[in-house]
Amino acid sequence: MKPTDNNNFISKIVKYSILKNPNRKIKTRFPPEPNGHLHIGHAKSICLNNNIANKYNGTCNLRFDDTNPRNENAKYIQAIKKDIKWLGFNWYKKPTYTSNYFDQLYQYAIQLIKKKAAYVDELNTNDIKKYRGTLKKPGKNSPFRNRTVEQNLILFKKMKNGTFPEGSMCLRAKIDMKSSYIILRDPVLYRIIFSKHHQTKNQWCIYPMYDFAHCIADALERITHSLCTLEFLDNRQLYTWILEKLNFNKIPPKQYEFSKLNLEYTILSKRKIQKLIDHKLVSGWKDPRLSTLSGLRKRGYTSNSIKTFCRKVGVTRQQSLIELSLLESCIRKDLDYSSPRRMAVVNPIKLIITNFDHDYTEYLDVPNHPHRKEMGYRKILFSREIYIEKKDFCKRSIAGYKGLVLGKKVRLKYAYTIRANQIIKNKNDDVLCILCTCYLNTKKKNILLKKPCNIIHWISKKNSTKTQFKLFDVLFTSKNPEKEKNIVQLYNPNSCIIRTGYTESIVDSEDIQRTYQFERIGYFLKLKKKNKHNMLVFHRIVSLKNKYKNLIH
Structure with missing residues (x-):
């Protein structure tokens, strides 16, 4: 499998680190949260992390960031594994879970308390936000910030034992409430959640925050290059602070950021996708109009077209809105060779x-x-x-x-x-x-x-042969719906139009599921099952023209 981009800046960073330390084995990781299906933005990260590992004879871990049991589900773990394998990648040995390290994370939190670098706070969520300040206004200390080590240890143990209700207490890092980095203004490290965990069941009622657990899990797994998107740029300050405080100083992992994928007429936020599902505007995570990997697969996209798209997008630090026509050109080129007319x-x-x-x-x-x-x-x-x-x-x-x-x-x-x-x-x-x-x-x-x-x-x-055609269009009327507040109002009511027409009779007798180019129309996927009227059903994957407005309606 060819690397996504041999000359991207991440690859150059890795190459330089090998020159400095030629005996160090390169280790990357892909750490999804199991709270939904993967989307095409995740595909970019999967390709990057795996291709870096493959190029430099390293390994790539699959680690599930399962620190919030309220939003997570075991079914998403299986869906994520399926998507990664569909893309043609695998993970090193067996998947790991942040929950594998809950005992160690708890002990590391105690270490911070003993070093006077963490304290138990009783401010509620709203007050913590008020005390934190803004970019122009420094934060102020919590009235509970100066508790003794002994008091904090007792309270933290009681948090673990389920003595306090949710939201009443949390463990915070003790850094600097006047820092120019808001992330360093005493961030929350642990919170109370009374919810059954898909891996640890009811063993825990306190759960580490992503920023606390992530860097420690990287260090424990000896990750060399922790690759994430630019939204975590400031979080790198906390990533480094935690590792230094806990004496992961020998050869600690380092975080590097790249631009996240933004695609025209598309949302990739799992929270917003869930909102569409809740409003019944899409049928679920596998809806063919979504840019989830399962949705694209159901529509008829190939794994090769997704990887080609990721390679063409490249890896940079510059944020941009990628044209939908680039993705469409990748699937057209892939299907043009293989699809019978x-x-x-x-x-x-x-x-x-x-x-x-x-x-x-x-x-x-x-x-x-x-x-x-x-x-x-x-x-x-x-x-x-x-x-x-x-x-x-x-x-x-x-x-x-x-x-x-x-x-x-x-x-x-x-x-x-x-x-x-x-x-x-x-x-x-x-x-x-x-x-x-x-x-x-x-x-x-x-x-x-x-x-x-x-x-x-x-x-x-x-x-x-009488046939049903599902003609998919863009899901939103806005070119950049991620920037809009109310995505429901931007929903395109013509994003799925169903027509009844005809195909050549030979199609009914051919392979159960395959793609075709219907001449002068586009590329279509034949579904395995007929509809309730015993008609063949086809999904339009992509039209023959670039502009979606030219599709047949």
């Missing part, structure tokens, strides 16, 4: 070729792939009644229109040139069908015409 009509209108007999049929040989002869040919049926897309017919000529127009000619792909003569409607003025003439001397050619005709796709009624 078929014809499908998503939003059909019927044509009747009046100069054909009712029982007229003809078989045409067409390629399964325009550039891969080894994929062979198939026969498609041409007959008196065919379906075309509604958008490919117009009553009157419009500038730039390339479909079939009443009184004008168009060529049917792989077949003949036809002319639209008459529209047949019902009593409600709905179009029932279009009566056409076929020019039999124009098979696969534009001969005997003053100028070449435009080409449209079609399906014979006799060679069609």
